[in-house]
Amino acid sequence: MFAKNTYINRRNQLKKDVASGIILFPGNKDVAFNYPANTFTFRQDSNFLYFFGLNHADLAGIIDIDNNKDYIFGNDVDMDDIIWMGNLPTIKEQAAEVGVENTAPLTSMYDFITDAIKAGRKIHFTSPYRGEIQMQLADLLGIKYTNVKNYTSVELIKAVIKQRSIKSLEEVAEIEKAIATAYDMHTTAMKMAKPGIYEREIAGKMEGIALSAGGPVSFPVILSINGQTLHNHYHGNLLSEGRMMVADAGCETELNYCSDITRTVPVGGKFNQRQKDVYEIVLKANMKAIEAIKPGVPYREIHLLSARVIADGLKEIGLMKGNMEEAVSKGAHAMFFPHGLGHMLGLDVHDMEGLGENFVGYDDEIKRSSQFGTAFLRLGKRLQQGYVLTVEPGIYFIPALIDQWKAENKFTEFINYDKAETFKDFGGIRIEDDVLVTADSYKVLGKPIPKTVAEIEDTMK
Ligand SMILES: [Mn+2]
Structure with missing residues (x-):
């Protein structure tokens, strides 16, 4: 974990930002996989990690704003725990490492909260995303x-997002560690992407690299020759010449900071002309979007800029036609680019999404669009120094979507459906990097992962 002052300062800031009452952060519990003693890999709640740092099950943190006191509730290990799971420092000792003086057994938290409720004090908590925690809160x-x-506290949610959105140097360094591992994951995948290999062989290797580096993957690996399915977790296809392989994968560090990188490569290592044509458009959209990043710019504007680059590029190769400014404003490009440009990244791969996507990505000034495509943008508001976000444009040929829009005669003035028909066997391309918003511009984080046609072909040789 970080030095204890990091956690003390974070909690103190929260006490300034939330007016009064008690803040409750339940840590996560072990969750059964198929029977009680066989659990999923433990993942601590990110808010708990951020403010209390301790990374094991069955803890809760409380910040008493009115009395300026912080508490950790948890039980010391007993002999059974020691025999089966090993020893742990006492809760008192663990709490001291994150600057918390007050500790008590988990069961006494019920009395603490009950007393506070009786005294008419406000209990702040964020929206639970796990059934176990929702039941614990109900209890x-x-x-x-x-x-x-x-009963969730919007005041607390906004205060947490305000802090967690701005990454400190030590947090950025953690994210860069996670990208260093992603570098190994992705370059290994590129070298393995040969005809006759199953997707699962590569996906398994990527996950293994993440685990070897000390953390889990930050989300289940997306690796597919059917990249047109955006979150494709099926890994049973055999790679064959002529297909593109999308790999969207990242990992967590030991402190649970995430990376999220996508690369798309031609099976066998050589782009054919059609693949290159589409790839260069996505690459340009990725780079132009990155270059536009600086404090004060709404990310939705950058999303729309990337959509424009994609539309212009598709017009050049005959898939779109007409006035591209109008096409993008009406949402015609979204048949090929039906998702958002990116999201925040930190302790969660979609950072803070458990607190509510609109609280994280939108505000009073910039509200979520309802237009197909742009509506899926997770981050639309103005950028600030210290944000870390992903830039991940893509072009996809989704046969069912092409069929539907064509049948509805949708945007026939902008889309060349005859040409789109010939791309139904193409799949999809996405290119994603993780970027820090600096004082006046941007920094692409981590060691550069091969991205241009030449770099990818060279890596795959
Ligand atoms: Mn992403």
């Missing part, structure tokens, strides 16, 4: 399980 607060989400 603690004496409310119905289904009613818990109605």
Whole structure:
């Protein structure tokens, strides 16, 4: 974990940003995989990690704003735990490492919260995303399980997002560590992408590299020759010449900071002309978007800029036609680019999304668009120094979507459906980097991962 002052300062800032009451951060519990003693890999809650740093199950953190006191609730290990799981420092000792003086057994948290409720004090908590925590909160607060989400604190959610959005140097350094591992994952995948190999062989190798480096993957590896399915987790296809392989994968560091990188490569290592034509458009959209990053610019503008680069490029190769400014404003490009340009990145791969996508990505000034395509943009608001975000444009040929829009005669003035028909066997291309917003521009984080046609072909040789 970081030095204890990091956690003390974060909690103190929160006490300034939330007016009064008690802030409750339940840590995560182990979750059963197929029977109680066989659990999923433990993942601590990111808010708990951010403010309390401790990385094991069955803890809770409380910040008493009114009395300026921080607490960790948890149980010391007993002999059974020591025999089966090994020894751990006492809760008191662990708490001291993150600058918390007050500790108590987990069960006493119920009395603590009950007393606070009786005294009419406000209990702030964020929206639970796991059933176990939702039930724990219902129990603690004496409310119905289904009613818990109605009591979440918007004040706390906004205060947490305000802090976690701005990455410190030590956090950026962690993210760069995660990208260093992603470099190994992706260059290994490129070298393995030969005809006759199954997707799962490469996906498994990538996940193994993440685990070897000390953390899990930051989300299940997306690796597919059917890249037109955006979040494709099926890994059973055999790679064959003429297909593009999309690999969208990252990892977590030991401190649980994430990377999220996408590369798309031609199976066998050589782009054919059609693949190169589409690839160069996506690459240009990725680079132009990155170059536009600086504080004060709404990310939605950069999303639309990348959409424009894609539309112009598709017009050049005959897939779109007409006035591209109009096409983009009406959303015609979204048949080929039906998702957002990117999202924040940090302790979560879609950072803070558990707190609510619109709280993270939008604000009073910039509201989420309802237009197909742009509506899926997770981050639209103005950028600030210290944000870390992904830039991930793509072009996809989704046969069912082409069929539907064609049948509806949708945007026939902008889309050349005859030509689109001939691309139904193409798949998709996405290129994603992780970028820091600096004082006056941007920094692409981590060691550069092969990205141009020449770099990729050279790596795959
Ligand atoms: Mn991403």
